[in-house]
Amino acid sequence: MLPYSGSVSLVSSFLFPPLQFVPPPNRSDWLCVVTPSVRRVTRSSDWSKSRRFPTGLAHSPAEDSLKMAASLRCFLRSGKKAVSALGQREFHRSAPAAAQVTVRDALNQAMDEELERDERVFLLGEEVAQYDGAYKVSRGLWKKYGDKRIIDTPISEMGFAGIAVGAAMAGLRPICEFMTFNFSMQAIDQVINSAAKTCYMSAGLQAVPIVFRGPNGASAGVAAQHSQCFAAWYAHCPGLKVVSPWNSEDAKGLLKSSIRDDNPVVFLENELLYGVPFEMSEEAQSKDFTIPIGKAKVERAGSHITLVSHSRYVGHCLDAAAVLAKEGIECEVINLRTIRPMDVESIEASVMKTNHLVTVEGGWPQFGVGAEICARIMEGSAFNYLDSPVTRVTGVDIPMPYAKILEDHSLPQIKDIIFSLHNLVLIIVRNGNYSFVFAEFLICPYLAATKPNLH
């Protein structure tokens, strides 16, 4: 039943009354797991290192599971709205004088502040000026700064991306907006060959301080040609920095850092997040708030499993973590923030703590961000701490369909993240007794409850 045996995860609380366990097919492997104190140094060595067994709260599991199933059903049925509703839930900690700021407003603030701070910064792209931005991200900027600094371009991506790169070479600091990153494919030669490689080819003589920004990845109902995720494409190339913010704080801090950076930065936003409000602390609202490029953030601390994600799916991970927390599985959620250079150290530190890793992204699986994380973890020191292979939760390997039901099922949902745990065997501690349950049994109520209603 299991593709491998002997991998376990520890659960902290009373969950169910001790279940009749079904022994794994390979009885000998299972036997090697059964020691009162489980100690682990390497995967293949004997299990002699003791583990902490954190205790959790006791509560009625059955009632909770029903409630959870119902709420999960609600999430998945209401789709986008649910995500935004979740955005306001209590696990986003609030600070004094914090404000609810949408990602759109955060980006607007960041650009406004940088335009004011440095004369050389200017914005160009389609519909950024008089239309106030195709997604209203640059609202009000043209009225404030005028034609010289907010430039509407004709529909010539390759042309205006090249012009932006040329202006950067000559000493300005352009922000080049692509209406979506799908259109950046028209201009990808300018981004890679003219912007990314120039500093290296000129041995540092010629810098290109430019930011390419725009919405990336799937939107709602825009079909195949407008829904591709370019994180993996751009992150492949040396000479570029690729940044993918999630919430308002990320958006503002990272955009400011990107504009102040003397190198080409690809700033991948997400259209579905534009209207989502997030708490922004007082500090984050200040004019000099920047987030360093290349550092990930642990959004939620946990000890049982690590979920790594970027952009919109960080929200999904946090929701899945909330669901699993009710079962006592504490997930650590890492928001990558920067795809290139990737903060592998944070992921490794987390894996060394939790021993399990799941990567979540919206892009296609082949040669994607998750694939890179898997390879890096495998090559690094954290490999010895893994108790199970890394799971990648990705978009389905198809061009994006249009029909809502097909679209919903071609992107990772919360249930997919929960499902990624299904291979694991959990040790349940109760009164010093150990019981084993396949996680599949634990989470299948959530998965069953969310079966689509096919009319």
Next chain:
Amino acid sequence: MCFSQTPEKKRWQQRWFCRYCRQRRRRAAPEGQRLTEGRICAVQGLCWASLGKMLTNISNVLRACAQRNGAAAVVSARTYADFTNEATFEIKKCDTFKLDEGPATQVVMTRDEGLQYYRTMQTMRRMELKADQLYKQKIIRGFCHLYDGQEACAVGIEAAINLSDHLITAYRAHGYTYTRGGTVKKIMAELTGRRGGIAKGKGGSMHMYCKHFYGGNGIVGAQVPLGAGVALACKYQGNSELCVCLYGDGAANQGQIFETYNMAALWKLPVIFICENNGYGMGTSVERAAASTDYFKRGEFIPGVRVDGMDVLCVREASRFAADYCRSGKGPILMELQTYRYHGHSMSDPGVSYRTREEIQEVRSKSDPISMLKDRMLSNNMASVEELKEIDVEVRKEIEDAAQFATTDPEPPLEDLCNHIFHNNPPLEVRGTNPWSKLKSVS
């Protein structure tokens, strides 16, 4: 001029210095030895260049005093060796498109200018031929696109603009790297991939950079939007600089060029688009590649000029005209330089499968830019054969020295492998070919 002082000699340096320009020179014997450039007269204590300068100054003053109108007057001043200082030349009329008047057809060239153009073109020619030689010896590898035959374009353009203006071109860039301020030594060392190269050996033939020169671009046509962007920066910053943006007849069919024409004209960017039409886009002649071979008309809403690109004065005059047009804020202008390359597209192309040797020979004998300039100068008594030969010898020596440097300079150190990925960045670690090799990268 009644000086009869001996030239100043600083005893402790054992050298002779000219009294006017204070340059170190070799001493010519008081009698009998001809005073040529690089020597100092033992009697007058002045060197060749200084004599010329002094006489030019005197003649300028005299000219300013005299009533003079337009370019019709020809003033000749006698130098020590009895050369004409300045002459007027009649050049070919340029075809224009959407322009009321074109560049002037009567141009004035001074002796100094002529010598400078000659020296520069000869240096470029020798440099390219040397690169050919080194490539055949496998000391230069990869791509090597040679510019011989087209020297008049680079020299003429540079004569019309300032070093504070900007220039960007495609991969046939060795000539422009030189005119924009790169030295032959650094260019050749870059071709051979040594640490003394202009890009420390990391760029190669197609990626040479210096101040206000943005390469050297390998992707055909990609440099044109970049050039317009540089012009946008010039306009944004309000300096009266312009950008000269060059591309070939093959690149003229690229879509991004038309996108750039549109935006440059829309925003009135100070950019001169120059199409160097050498008749062949790699191996495809212009008739086989373009529905319209009037490249100067391709701008449609941008005025254009078609120029004889083998005549350095024609190119210079047209570039001056274009630069004035741009600087007056009228927006972009297009120039087509009709020129020719003697070598094939690159060193891997013999250049004879799509054109005949006779054609190459004909152009070489009838329209070679260096020969044309030489004939002009000699026939107008602006220089002597020996003088030009001396320049040839000096140029040859310079190229030899540069080639020597380029072959003996060590290659870049391995520590440099991962450097310069980013600019102004804290040091970072770069993955090597295997997971255990972690290489250091500094900006």
